[in-house]
Amino acid sequence: MQLNLATTYLGLPLRNPLIVGASPFSDDLEAARQLQEAGAAALVMRSLFEEQIDLEQRALNRDLEALTESFAEASSFFPEYGEYQLTPDRYLRQIELLTSELDIPIIASLNGRHPGGWLDYARKFEAAGADAIELNFYQLVTDPKVSGDEIEDELIETLRSVVTAVRIPVAVKLSPFHTSLPHFTQALRQAGAAGLVLFNRLYQPDFDVDALEVQPTLRLSDPGELLLRLRWLAILSPNHLGSLAASGGVHSGTDVAKAVLAGADAVQIVSAVLRQGPAVLKTLLQDFETWMRTHEYTHVGEFRGGLNLRHCPDPAALERANYQRILQTWKI
Structure with a gap:
């Protein structure tokens, strides 16, 4: 049986x-060429950060020295300029190199909020x-005076600024921490997002209880993280007219099938490739x-969204009912 x-x-x-x-x-x-030969259908570049670009654009060497003297403890959490793997200029040259040497789409990444x-x-x-x-939106609010609406309005405006500046498609990579994700994603779509990536993995810091310091940590994903992605893909896909991608927790061919059944057009894989x-x-x-x-499918489109909120045999399993059933069936 020939498979497509x-x-x-996007x-x-x-x-x-x-x-x-x-x-x-x-x-x-x-390394990118090896990924293409192994079957990668597209490649997302590492992010260029808002802070990194601002640092270069404002030529803050003297100001950074002053900042370090005044706020040494706080500034130490951010990378030094030389610690960023690609400077903005090198990043652009890397886009040119990858697009000229590879046959698969190359997706550039911007990470910021304002x-x-x-x-x-x-x-x-684009050029x-x-x-x-x-x-890539990563917004962590610590100010109690800032409302959720303010944050989402700012992110939508940021997206609109990018969409109006380019002709190529723009995807938004989101965190799951929004009060009404379906409403917010509709607003992003109306602002011009060609697709959504669910979700950004927000690396949590740890505490060193001996040194009494907060420590950055990096933990690669595991298959359990896919569950959150599946649920929201299944909820959003019936009404989302753009593309959807799962990011986080995809470690097997079965995981790929699950994501497509939930409504994903594609999956993003990182941790499995870093490990293996x-x-x-x-x-x-x-x-x-x-x-x-095994399931006699010949084309991915035949089963995409087959278990989403619209097509699932028991839609309540994707909603509050799952929470209640699991808790009520737990016995000791």
Whole structure:
């Protein structure tokens, strides 16, 4: 049985649903080439950060020294300028290199929250040859005077600034921490988002109880993280007219099938590749094909959204009923 794994994401034709998400792999041409040969259908570059761009644009060397003297403890949490793996100029050159040497779409990534001059890099991404832009929103509010509406309005305005500046598609990578995610995602779609990536993995700091310090930590994903993505993909996909991608917790071909059944057009994979290398993509594709053959599917589109809120045999299982049933069936 001949299988067709092709899908479309952000209007870009992909040979299969596997996208390698933002990671160090985009920094090296040979590593990126290995991913393409192993089956990656697209590549998201690591993020260029708002703070990083502002740092260069404002030439803050003297100001940073003053900031360090005045607020040494606070400023130490941010990377030094030299610690960023790609300077803004090198980032643009890397886009040009990857797009000229690879056959798969290259998606550039901007990470920030405020409207500002850093958004000019969206135009530069397009000029360098990027096929799309992933706008990575990471907003952590600590000020009790700032409301959820203010935050979402600011993010929508940031998106609108990017969308109006470029002709290539723009996806938004979100955190799950919004009061009404369906309402917010509709607003993002109306503001011009071509797709959504669910979700940003927000690395949580740890406490060193001996040194009495807050420590940055990095923990790669595990398959359990996919559950949150599946639920929201299933809820959003019936009414979302743009593309949807799952990011976080995809570690097997079965996980890919689950994401597509929930309504995803594509999945982003990072942790599995970091652990096992590019060859893991071949395994995922083989397992995904085996699952499709077992269920007699010939095309990804035949089962996309098959278990979303509209098509699920028991939609309540995606809502509050699941919470109640699990708690009430727990026995000791």
